[in-house]
Amino acid sequence: MKLKEKYRSSKSHLDNDSFTRYVITQVCFAFVIALIFFVAMFSAISCSTSRKLSTLRKESIGAQINIADEMGTIPTISTDTHPKRDTLVVHGDNGEEMLIMKAVKDENGEMVASDIIDAAVVTARFRNVAERHGKVDLAFDIIVPKSMQDSKWQLRFHPTLYAMGDSAKLESVVITGADYRKAQLRGYQRYQRFIDSIITDTTRFAFQRLLEIFIQRNIPDLYAFKMDSTFVDDARFESVFGVTEQDAVEHYTRTWLINRNNRKIEQMDLMFAKYVKAPIVTEGLRLDTVLTSTDGDFVYKYVQTVNTSPGMRKADIVLSGEIFEQDRQIYTIPPTSPLTYYISSLSAFVDDSEHYMTQVIERRAKANTACYIEFALGRHDIDESLGHNAEEISRIKRNLASLAENKVFDLDSIVVTASSSPEGSLALNTALTLRRSHSVSDYFSRYLEHYRDSVKAELGYIIDLNSYRSEDFTPISFIPRNNPENWSMLDALVENDTTMRQHEKDMYRDICSRFSDLDVRESMLSAQPYYRYMREELYPRLRTVRFDFHLHRKDMVKDTVHTTVIDSTYMRGVKALQNADYEAAVTILRPYHDYNAAVAFCAMDYNSSALDILESLDKTDRVNYMLAVIYSRLGDDQKAVDHYLKSCRQNPSFVHRGNLDPEISVLIKRYGLNQQENDEDLGY
Numbered sequence: 001m002k003l004k005e006k007y008r009s010s011k012s013h014l015d016n017d018s019f020t021r022y023v024i025t026q027v028c029f030a031f032v033i034a035l036i037f038f039v040a041m042f043s044a045i046s047c048s049t050s051r052k053l054s055t056l057r058k059e060s061i062g063a064q065i066n067i068a069d070e071m072g073t074i075p076t077i078s079t080d081t082h083p084k085r086d087t088l089v090v091h092g093d094n095g096e097e098m099l100i101m102k103a104v105k106d107e108n109g110e111m112v113a114s115d116i117i118d119a120a121v122v123t124a125r126f127r128n129v130a131e132r133h134g135k136v137d138l139a140f141d142i143i144v145p146k147s148m149q150d151s152k153w154q155l156r157f158h159p160t161l162y163a164m165g166d167s168a169k170l171e172s173v174v175i176t177g178a179d180y181r182k183a184q185l186r187g188y189q190r191y192q193r194f195i196d197s198i199i200t201d202t203t204r205f206a207f208q209r210l211l212e213i214f215i216q217r218n219i220p221d222l223y224a225f226k227m228d229s230t231f232v233d234d235a236r237f238e239s240v241f242g243v244t245e246q247d248a249v250e251h252y253t254r255t256w257l258i259n260r261n262n263r264k265i266e267q268m269d270l271m272f273a274k275y276v277k278a279p280i281v282t283e284g285l286r287l288d289t290v291l292t293s294t295d296g297d298f299v300y301k302y303v304q305t306v307n308t309s310p311g312m313r314k315a316d317i318v319l320s321g322e323i324f325e326q327d328r329q330i331y332t333i334p335p336t337s338p339l340t341y342y343i344s345s346l347s348a349f350v351d352d353s354e355h356y357m358t359q360v361i362e363r364r365a366k367a368n369t370a371c372y373i374e375f376a377l378g379r380h381d382i383d384e385s386l387g388h389n390a391e392e393i394s395r396i397k398r399n400l401a402s403l404a405e406n407k408v409f410d411l412d413s414i415v416v417t418a419s420s421s422p423e424g425s426l427a428l429n430t431a432l433t434l435r436r437s438h439s440v441s442d443y444f445s446r447y448l449e450h451y452r453d454s455v456k457a458e459l460g461y462i463i464d465l466n467s468y469r470s471e472d473f474t475p476i477s478f479i480p481r482n483n484p485e486n487w488s489m490l491d492a493l494v495e496n497d498t499t500m501r502q503h504e505k506d507m508y509r510d511i512c513s514r515f516s517d518l519d520v521r522e523s524m525l526s527a528q529p530y531y532r533y534m535r536e537e538l539y540p541r542l543r544t545v546r547f548d549f550h551l552h553r554k555d556m557v558k559d560t561v562h563t564t565v566i567d568s569t570y571m572r573g574v575k576a577l578q579n580a581d582y583e584a585a586v587t588i589l590r591p592y593h594d595y596n597a598a599v600a601f602c603a604m605d606y607n608s609s610a611l612d613i614l615e616s617l618d619k620t621d622r623v624n625y626m627l628a629v630i631y632s633r634l635g636d637d638q639k640a641v642d643h644y645l646k647s648c649r650q651n652p653s654f655v656h657r658g659n660l661d662p663e664i665s666v667l668i669k670r671y672g673l674n675q676q677e678n679d680e681d682l683g684y
Contacts, residue, residue: 063142067140128341131344135307315341371395372543382439421539586600
């Protein structure tokens with residue numbers, strides 16, 4: 001009203017139309033001003049983002065990775081103005097007491113104690129990490145500066161591990177701006193609306209109401225079926241109305257709606273790509289976090305556990321990445337300088353010298369095998385064409401040839417034992433199996449003689465004073481034996497059979513225990529319902545011929561000889577230790593209770609077991625070093641430093657090695673050890 005009154009007071013001669021035009025003009029002017037304001041504000045934001053991106057490109061700004069602080073491994077760094085002095089009393093080789101403290105050389109070249117105030121921040125590009133249980137933990141911090149953060153951006157970082165000439169991509173870290181994530185979610189919402197528009201209720205494809213009205217008005221008899229629960233088949237429907245039910249449904253189906261719905265289903269992938277420009281990825285990521293504030297640096301602590309391999313002494317980590325704005329990559333983050341991890345493995349302390357054991361060698365040896373030679377009913381002669389005889393006979397011939405040519409053993413005799421199943425009388429089976437064992441012995445004796453003649457022909461002969469002698473072979477005797485009814489083998493076959501029921505096995509055992517007369521036992525079994533199965537499936541496996549080969553070592557006179565041989569089991573444990581398979585090494589080396597067993601125990605953090613062994617051994621340089629590692633783990637700094645310094649005096653290379661093992665390096669830093677590596681007294 002005030003506007004209208006003001007207008008009328010100054011423009012009383014204007015009509016109402018002019019007033020309306022005036023108001024519209026004022027409103028449009030206000031709208032234009034607001035629009036200009038919003039465009040200016042959006043342009044300012046856009047320009048701010050563009051300037052930030054331009055700065056990144058111009059200055060080649062990237063993220064940083066730093067070695068992560070390991071609190072507790074090394075004494076905490078502080079800015080305390082009160083100096084610290086770490087001292088320790090150790091003993092020299094002659095038992096004299098010595099005072100260890102942080103020391104430096106003064107102007108006269110003398111070592112004097114120093115009071116040091118530690119620095120507030122230390123940044124390192126390498127670290128010594130200990131390999132334990134066949135694994136190492138590589139810990140580092142990913143630091144993203146404020147200048148790289150923007151609510152419209154998504155930062156993707158990809159750590160890469162380099163070791164032993166190979167590389168492996170580690171899980172990525174994704175940092176998503178709040179506005180970027182909102183845009184992602186809006187895309188998913190639009191796609192969900194599209195999915196919801198796809199019809200899943202097929203009844204919507206028919207004009208049901210129109211069809212019902214039409215039938216009610218024009219075919220009342222058909223409409224009467226609506227309230228009838230009886231099933232009306234197609235034949236009756238057609239006979240009454242002249243059309244099938246399927247014809248009626250197709251007539252009143254919204255074909256255009258079905259076609260449109262099918263097109264939507266076919267376009268699902270296309271519409272997903274249209275609406276969801278930057279899908280939210282969940283697999284293969286270590287972190288995907290949404291930053292709601294970009295007013296400071298972002299730090300993520302990354303820890304990667306790596307399985308070590310034999311010879312793996314160093315690993316590098318390099319970080320690279322990209323910046324995305326929606327589905328468009330706008331910046332490639334330059335790769336960082338590598339972080340280097342030097343891996344200290346206790347497998348380096350393995351004593352790989354050969355380990356021997358005493359072995360008792362027997363002059364005589366024995367080998368055996370069995371074959372299944374089939375015989376015709378009641379016959380004992382060998383028929384190579386019967387069943388699988390050809391294959392079995394060929395196998396036995398190969399065994400005989402191998403033993404005849406053996407360079408270590410001579411074949412003395414072969415015991416041939418023929419067995420049979422319980423069918424028939426025991427007397428008949430006894431005579432039959434004895435004839436069969438003689439037949440088999442004669443058969444293979446002739447083969448072996450023929451084989452040796454062939455070998456002689458290949459070797460030729462040696463002329464000696466108007467005569468010759470063929471290469472001599474030790475005579476081999478075949479000894480026929482028989483086992484007429486192999487009941488012990490039948491017991492085992494029945495017990496392990498998976499077809500016979502348990503009560504049938506119980507009945508079999510009961511009959512065998514009650515009847516010691518083998519003929520009566522067989523007669524009782526033949527009356528059982530499971531006998532046919534036994535006779536057809538189990539009895540044939542009892543008809544065997546067993547060969548027992550008796551041998552002796554060539555050129556050996558004594559019955560037994562004691563000798564030393566390489567302990568292959570022990571060396572297998574050493575190999576497992578070198579390959580960082582510490583669980584297997586502990587299992588194999590535990591019974592030996594020696595130095596290598598102690599190294600395996602130490603690698604698995606079985607410190608008490610390792611200490612028990614090492615304290616009982618001669619204090620070599622390696623033993624002293626391992627004792628230093630264990631005492632450091634147990635928190636006994638005095639003994640740890642004492643053994644470490646002794647190991648360095650015995651082997652100066654341990655001065656450098658001590659920096660690689662965290663258990664020792666913490667002592668070096670705490671007590672200022674090895675500051676003068678070239679001094680004979682190693683700085684104390």
